[in-house]
Amino acid sequence: GQQVMQIPQYQHVQEGEDFTTYCNSSTTLSNIQWYKQRPGGHPVFLIQLVKSGEVKKQKRLTFQFGEAKKNSSLHITATQTTDVGTYFCAGGNDMRFGAGTRLTVKP
Amino acid sequence: NAGVTQTPKFQVLKTGQSMTLQCAQDMNHEYMSWYRQDPGMGLRLIHYSVGAGITDQGEVPNGYNVSRSTTEDFPLRLLSAAPSQTSVYFCASSYRRGISEAFFGQGTRLTVV
Numbered sequence A: 001g002q003q004v005m006q007i008p009q010y011q012h013v014q015e016g017e018d019f020t021t022y023c024n025s026s027t028t029l030s031n032i033q034w035y036k037q038r039p040g041g042h043p044v045f046l047i048q049l050v051k052s053g054e055v056k057k058q059k060r061l062t063f064q065f066g067e068a069k070k071n072s073s074l075h076i077t078a079t080q081t082t083d084v085g086t087y088f089c090a091g092g093n094d095m096r097f098g099a100g101t102r103l104t105v106k107p
Numbered sequence B: 001n002a003g004v005t006q007t008p009k010f011q012v013l014k015t016g017q018s019m020t021l022q023c024a025q026d027m028n029h030e031y032m033s034w035y036r037q038d039p040g041m042g043l044r045l046i047h048y049s050v051g052a053g054i055t056d057q058g059e060v061p062n063g064y065n066v067s068r069s070t071t072e073d074f075p076l077r078l079l080s081a082a083p084s085q086t087s088v089y090f091c092a093s094s095y096r097r098g099i100s101e102a103f104f105g106q107g108t109r110l111t112v113v
Helices: none
Strands: A004-007 A010-014 A019-025 A032-037 A043-049 A055-058 A061-065 A071-076 A085-091 A101-106 B004-007 B010-013 B019-025 B031-037 B043-051 B054-057 B064-066 B076-078 B087-094 B108-112
Touching: A004 A085, A010 A019, A019 A085, A019 A101, A032 A071, A043 A055, A043 A061, A071 A085, B004 B087, B010 B019, B019 B031, B019 B087, B043 B064
Parallel strands: A010 A101, B010 B108
Antiparallel strands: A004 A019, A019 A071, A032 A043, A032 A085, A055 A061, A061 A071, A085 A101, B004 B019, B019 B076, B031 B043, B031 B087, B043 B054, B064 B076, B087 B108
16 A cells, blocks of 8 residues: 655754655555644644656745645754754655654754 | 544553544535544544445454444444554544545544554
């Protein structure tokens, strides 16, 4: 079945540094969604990408969907302590989640 | 707006006990689902429903039952709890499966001893 792999599993950065997490699927995805989960919280929807090569921005966050619709990335520019949490991708109509990337930020 | 409401927030069970995790949404969403979250494994789909009276199995359904008698409610039943079911459980709802934003409940932290 469809597998969604997410790397890295953990990322620790100094405040102000950039951060990127990647999702890769073994099959072509109809769409991909990104969620953020704060420590002790629940996943919260960030964005959905549908088109091949699509790029969307939300302030310091940039989301990309690969041309082949098999991979996606989330890039955060100049991280802040408020960015701390685990970022998940979820691919396709059955919303298969990646394992998540846990981001910690040192002030 | 309440969104998705899960109860209880915390639960400790003894091996072999049964219980029901409650989930209710007030957004008139057709699609509802249950996930379990374990360290390093992300969110794994247990069961889902595309509408009242319709349920189906997800990735890890063994040991769990669901029903969907109304649009609003989607309870998850643990038939005979096992230590392997110790996890955080999330209920989610969305307008359509996989193509619209999913709203998650606050989660239930379950420990089976």
